[in-house]
Amino acid sequence: MRLAELSRNSGVSTATIKFYLREGLLPPGRQINASNAEYDEEHLRRLRLIRAMIQVGRIPVATVRQVLGHIDDDSLSGSIRLGAAMWALPQVPEPDEEDKHIRSVREDVDALLEQLGWTNALALRTISPSYRSLVLALASFRRLGYGESAELLVPYAKLMQQMANLDLDFMETHPSKAEQVEVAVLGAVLLEPALTALHRLAQEEESTRRLGWTDES
Amino acid sequence: MRLAELSRNSGVSTATIKFYLREGLLPPGRQINASNAEYDEEHLRRLRLIRAMIQVGRIPVATVRQVLGHIDDDSLSGSIRLGAAMWALPQVPEPDEEDKHIRSVREDVDALLEQLGWTNALALRTISPSYRSLVLALASFRRLGYGESAELLVPYAKLMQQMANLDLDFMETHPSKAEQVEVAVLGAVLLEPALTALHRLAQEEESTRRLGWTDES
């Protein structure tokens, strides 16, 4: 496959593919001669993964580069590789420990994790980006005067636990570690928006069911 | 409260507050004289809502303006207002109907909604942004060779339905319509990232539980 073909098959302009090559997101093609290179299915697949991360997941190019690096890093064992790739995905700012909302939310979240028996999450809470995201989001919520207690999250967390089980069941249907890591990353980048969409559809469905079409207030 | 105080109380620079005033996100303060204006708690609250949408939700300024417009639109009845505000939130491109993946995913999603009995979602599928997001995300997934069937989403959808019930229960604890709309928007902007974070924490928890700390592949 020549660059132009790769472009046609993927729907990505040659200029953009060149940009990805330059940025090191896409490995260079097999050089045939000084002005010709050959690309294969693997390139096409990688290109689509890159597009998914950037366009759907809004992940910055530099982060995509890191994530791909972890996916390809054969020196890491499977679960470490998965963790590395997943943790590279979100770009979470450090919570400001001076902020009183941050501190109180952090206590609540820790209590929540304890109550849920998520001992691993509790152990890794200082480094897990997910934990930091959770703290930051809840702090914003509290700053606005809502979400007095993290207790409200317990039923949500239980449901999320069931979802995580569904996720892992699906992941385990894929044999190779490399593919599992890719599936996990894709799950985070593509499936999560889909689940959010499902969530909102469910809300729309349920709210019309409760309130009806006409409105009284 | 003067502009400088508003800035101190919110942690947002005066330059940025001026920018929001100029952009029409924040209503002007009560003019005391030609060079003095008074802001109140409502401004502070609104400012924090704006920051939450822009910083946490990464919502473009123009979209924030629309959403706020809907929240404030007293001419709309409650549920319409809620729908308008929620639907203004995501910026979803039109799915390309020429694309075969889009078309096949659309059929699958319609079948899924039918199977779930989400008749309202089915009726509104041509205009609901959530529906479009779902189709786009699943199409990307399929383009990469995964997610052969939307059947896989059924258990996820059932869980999302339970979540939507939790959401609405919480929303109903707030009496006024205006506040309910605000809570719903905040839920979409702030709670959803929190839920995503919970989801990933649950995944980490469950995967270490299944795979253990050491890795064998």
Added chain:
DNA sequence: GATGGTTGGATAGTGACACTCACCGAGGGG
């Protein structure tokens, strides 16, 4: 009544980001 701080308003500039364009010399088919 000078001073220093603050106001709303306007204009232009910044930095990050994801491309996108124009050009280049090197092949290679006709």
Added chain:
DNA sequence: CCCCTCGGTGAGTGTCACTATCCAACCATC
């Protein structure tokens, strides 16, 4: 031999959310 296409490179573009600077008016304080 000619001209088209190839891949590579450097510089430019558009968007976006600010941000910096200036301005004249105004007010409290010294």
